[in-house]
Amino acid sequence: MAGTRRRTQKDQTRRHLIEVALEQFAQEGLTTTRTADIANAAGVSHGTVFAHFPTQEVLVTAVIEEFGARVSTRLHELAAGSTGLRDVLAAHLQGLKEFEAFYARLVIERRLLPESAQSTFTLIQSSISFHISQAAGKEMEEGTIHPWPIHLLFNTWVGLLHYYLANGDLFAPEGSVLERYGEELLNHYVGLTGVKRC
Amino acid sequence: MAGTRRRTQKDQTRRHLIEVALEQFAQEGLTTTRTADIANAAGVSHGTVFAHFPTQEVLVTAVIEEFGARVSTRLHELAAGSTGLRDVLAAHLQGLKEFEAFYARLVIERRLLPESAQSTFTLIQSSISFHISQAAGKEMEEGTIHPWPIHLLFNTWVGLLHYYLANGDLFAPEGSVLERYGEELLNHYVGLTGVKRC
DNA sequence: AAGGTCAATGAGTATGTAGTCAATGAGTTG
DNA sequence: CAACTCATTGACTACATACTCATTGACCTT
Numbered sequence: 001m002a003g004t005r006r007r008t009q010k011d012q013t014r015r016h017l018i019e020v021a022l023e024q025f026a027q028e029g030l031t032t033t034r035t036a037d038i039a040n041a042a043g044v045s046h047g048t049v050f051a052h053f054p055t056q057e058v059l060v061t062a063v064i065e066e067f068g069a070r071v072s073t074r075l076h077e078l079a080a081g082s083t084g085l086r087d088v089l090a091a092h093l094q095g096l097k098e099f100e101a102f103y104a105r106l107v108i109e110r111r112l113l114p115e116s117a118q119s120t121f122t123l124i125q126s127s128i129s130f131h132i133s134q135a136a137g138k139e140m141e142e143g144t145i146h147p148w149p150i151h152l153l154f155n156t157w158v159g160l161l162h163y164y165l166a167n168g169d170l171f172a173p174e175g176s177v178l179e180r181y182g183e184e185l186l187n188h189y190v191g192l193t194g195v196k197r198c
Numbered sequence: 199m200a201g202t203r204r205r206t207q208k209d210q211t212r213r214h215l216i217e218v219a220l221e222q223f224a225q226e227g228l229t230t231t232r233t234a235d236i237a238n239a240a241g242v243s244h245g246t247v248f249a250h251f252p253t254q255e256v257l258v259t260a261v262i263e264e265f266g267a268r269v270s271t272r273l274h275e276l277a278a279g280s281t282g283l284r285d286v287l288a289a290h291l292q293g294l295k296e297f298e299a300f301y302a303r304l305v306i307e308r309r310l311l312p313e314s315a316q317s318t319f320t321l322i323q324s325s326i327s328f329h330i331s332q333a334a335g336k337e338m339e340e341g342t343i344h345p346w347p348i349h350l351l352f353n354t355w356v357g358l359l360h361y362y363l364a365n366g367d368l369f370a371p372e373g374s375v376l377e378r379y380g381e382e383l384l385n386h387y388v389g390l391t392g393v394k395r396c
Numbered sequence: 397a398a399g400g401t402c403a404a405t406g407a408g409t410a411t412g413t414a415g416t417c418a419a420t421g422a423g424t425t426g
Numbered sequence: 427c428a429a430c431t432c433a434t435t436g437a438c439t440a441c442a443t444a445c446t447c448a449t450t451g452a453c454c455t456t
Binding site for chain 1: 346364
């Protein structure tokens with residue numbers, strides 16, 4: 001009844017569509033990629049897309065969810081052994097670097113996406129915020145960094161990152177912004193948070 | 199030949215269209231507002247829009263240019279008496295507050311706008327950057343703020359601002375983000391740049 | 397005042413793209 | 427193997443929206 005070859009085939013097509021959409025979105029943007037482009041790139045007919053996802057909105061949301069799952073897992077792995085704030089931020093940077101193209105698109109287009117897609121992205125951000133805030137809280141207690149309000153601490157870091165990502169066309173017209181500026185941004189930010197020696 | 203009533207009327211219609219578009223864009227977004235919406239709100243026919251602007255892209259660019267002129271003028275006025283970095287930033291904040299809705303839309307949608315519109319926005323940013331960098335450079339010489347690379351100094355501030363503006367839906371769902379957080383952001387940022395007393 | 401100009405009109409066109417659905421045929425089941 | 431199921435197809439529809447253009451009538455020129 002269930003695990004027939006036909007069913008397997010369908011699941012595989014669905015996964016393939018998400019995989020291809022992930023690439024297309026990263027390359028061409030989430031709002032500019034058309035359903036027909038995805039079908040084309042996936043080597044299936046246009047109609048097939050709608051046999052798997054009732055609307056474009058559902059597809060987009062599913063793709064962002066898939067992205068969220070991957071990036072969260074990866075960030076978790078990378079931050080596993082991290083103790084200090086710097087290590088956590090370095091892990092964050094490294095994790096995003098591996099998904100930079102898609103992540104940058106999300107940063108750029110987020111507000112123009114359907115509601116469900118937006119809230120999925122917000123969820124991803126929350127989980128990142130949690131990690132960073134925890135590491136920062138600990139260092140504040142220890143007195144190794146300044147006692148800022150936690151939201152400013154997180155938002156200053158993410159604001160800086162997103163600014164560079166959103167303006168990748170200026171900062172690194174072709175190539176990775178994080179590759180080029182990640183290290184510098186990290187050092188700069190850690191310098192800001194740390195207690196100054198006199 | 200020139201200054202006839204007919205010509206005056208045409209100029210007035212053109213200005214009116216830009217004025218109305220400015221409001222519509224601020225309210226509904228630059229990419230989601232349709233040419234017909236603008237015609238409607240301006241109380242003219244759809245065709246009239248194209249009697250003044252050959253394409254939508256030209257209209258959008260003209261509107262952004264108008265915005266740029268206004269905001270630049272205003273920032274110049276506000277920053278006129280400012281000497282220190284803090285004063286310049288406060289003026290920046292105040293100036294943007296007066297144009298917040300439109301400016302936030304630009305921050306959110308910039309990358310999805312036509313090329314000509316994007317570069318107009320970049321130009322506005324440059325002029326702001328210049329003001330801030332100059333004030334910062336002076337304070338660095340005087341040793342009242344840390345000697346950061348100037349681009350990081352500017353980008354940290356603008357990144358923070360844009361992050362709050364771009365996420366206005368979360369930070370201040372209805373109402374002004376800068377009204378609510380401007381003061382706090384300014385204090386926070388100035389705290390970052392200043393030399394710590396020990 | 398007659399004739400010409402041109403800003404404005406709005407119904408109409410062109411185009412792009414999300415979503416539909418009857419047809420197909422490989423896969424499944426009894 | 428016969429009957430059925432269902433994933434896939436792709437031509438088609440529906441719809442949105444930028445842009446056109448023949449027409450109108452107020453204004454301008456002589």
